[in-house]
Amino acid sequence: MKITIDIDEKYAETQVDIHCRQLDTETEKIIATLRMLNQQLMVSKEEENHLLDVTKIIYVEAVERKTFVYTVEDVYESKLRLYEMEERLCAGHFMRISKSCLVNLRQIKSLRNDVERKIRLTLKNGEQIVVSRQYADEMKKRLGVM
Amino acid sequence: MNKKNTILDFLSHVLIIFGITVTCLIVFVALFGEDAKGVSTIFQLGNKGIAIETLLQYLLLAVIITALRMVFFTDTFIKNASIAVRTIAMFVSIVFAIAVFAAVFGWFPVHMWQAWLAFLVCFAVCAAISIVISTIKEKSDNEKLQTALENFCEGEKE
Numbered sequence: 001m002k003i004t005i006d007i008d009e010k011y012a013e014t015q016v017d018i019h020c021r022q023l024d025t026e027t028e029k030i031i032a033t034l035r036m037l038n039q040q041l042m043v044s045k046e047e048e049n050h051l052l053d054v055t056k057i058i059y060v061e062a063v064e065r066k067t068f069v070y071t072v073e074d075v076y077e078s079k080l081r082l083y084e085m086e087e088r089l090c091a092g093h094f095m096r097i098s099k100s101c102l103v104n105l106r107q108i109k110s111l112r113n114d115v116e117r118k119i120r121l122t123l124k125n126g127e128q129i130v131v132s133r134q135y136a137d138e139m140k141k142r143l144g145v146m
Numbered sequence: 147m148n149k150k151n152t153i154l155d156f157l158s159h160v161l162i163i164f165g166i167t168v169t170c171l172i173v174f175v176a177l178f179g180e181d182a183k184g185v186s187t188i189f190q191l192g193n194k195g196i197a198i199e200t201l202l203q204y205l206l207l208a209v210i211i212t213a214l215r216m217v218f219f220t221d222t223f224i225k226n227a228s229i230a231v232r233t234i235a236m237f238v239s240i241v242f243a244i245a246v247f248a249a250v251f252g253w254f255p256v257h258m259w260q261a262w263l264a265f266l267v268c269f270a271v272c273a274a275i276s277i278v279i280s281t282i283k284e285k286s287d288n289e290k291l292q293t294a295l296e297n298f299c300e301g302e303k304e
Contacts, residue, residue: 029301106299111233115219115232119291128226143294 001026005122039092044078052076054092054123058107058123060085072125083128095142097121097131105142171196178300187252197240200290203251207243214239230281237273241266 010131016034020027040051056071062082076120078085086096107124114120119131120140131139140146148224162205171188188200218236228237244265248254254261 002152050229105295108295111291113291113293115221115229118221120226130221140291140294143291143298145290145294 016079039088040068041078041080041088043078045074045076045117050076054089054094055104055106057089057094058125058127059104059129060089060094060102070125070127095135095139097129097139099132099134101129103129103131156216157294158214159215160205160208163211164205167204168196171200187276188255200251203247209249210243213238214243229284230277233277233280234273237269238278241269241273244269 009020018027020028025105036085039054041057043053052069052071053067058070058072060078060082061068061070067078067080067082067085069078080088082102086094086102088120089102090096094102095105097103103123105120108121109124109126110122112120114130119136121129121131122130137146175189175191175196176247179189179191183192188196190197190200203301205284214236216241218232224232245262247263254265256262
């Protein structure tokens with residue numbers, strides 16, 4: 001892969017152009033990483049709004065029509081519904097792991113097979129969550145096991 | 147999974163276990179039926195066939211084993227246990243269930259320690275093989291998953 005960096009004061013903002021013969025896995029990864037950079041999400045905690053860097057999110061969970069965003073230190077609430085979160089985040093390092101949960105793949109510390117073809121994840125904050133059978137195969141595909 | 151699917155899943159497991167055990171039983175009855183006729187109620191018809199009461203006992207045992215499978219191999223009752231621990235607990239429960247059936251229905255002479263020893267040795271060997279295989283497979287699958295995760299994160303960093 002050829003990388004060209006053109007530094008010039010004439011540019012008002014940084015622009016990344018990708019020239020490729022076809023959209024392969026490597027190119028998709030580059031695009032996903034670029035999209036994740038500086039991506040922030042408006043969340044709230046105790047009636048205060050915060051702009052949260054998405055790379056800090058460990059997982060997102062929907063509980064009784066509310067969407068909660070978990071980081072190592074805090075739990076925030078988002079006005080976005082889970083499917084809207086999925087649309088925004090799953091192009092990056094996030095993926096849906098059950099009907100009510102999205103996880104940041106880069107925040108998984110370890111994982112192991114569980115009963116009923118589920119996968120049990122241990123996250124970097126020490127919490128354990130389960131990938132439902134419906135999404136376990138998709139996770140294996142995403143990780144390149146299947 | 148909805149309630150209808152859970153019931154169908156349960157019934158299909160009962161019938162699979164029942165089918166396998168009865169198939170094995172047919173072979174044993176055909177081979178040893180006449181010799182074991184007076185020793186065990188399972189072979190009460192000799193090599194002529196299997197009594198309906200024996201089939202019903204096997205069906206009941208299949209229901210119990212499927213129920214035990216639901217207890218030990220779903221996270222409804224046990225939330226966090228390794229597959230090896232679940233397998234060991236399941237086998238211990240099954241051996242207990244079979245021992246009760248053997249005593250109640252006269253599957254083998256309960257007063258003969260040799261019969262109990264033979265039963266326990268056979269079952270222990272089968273259980274040990276099964277547990278060792280499932281543990282090795284679980285460990286290998288988990289290592290593959292962990293390596294895949296590490297490769298994924300490394301790939302993303304590059």
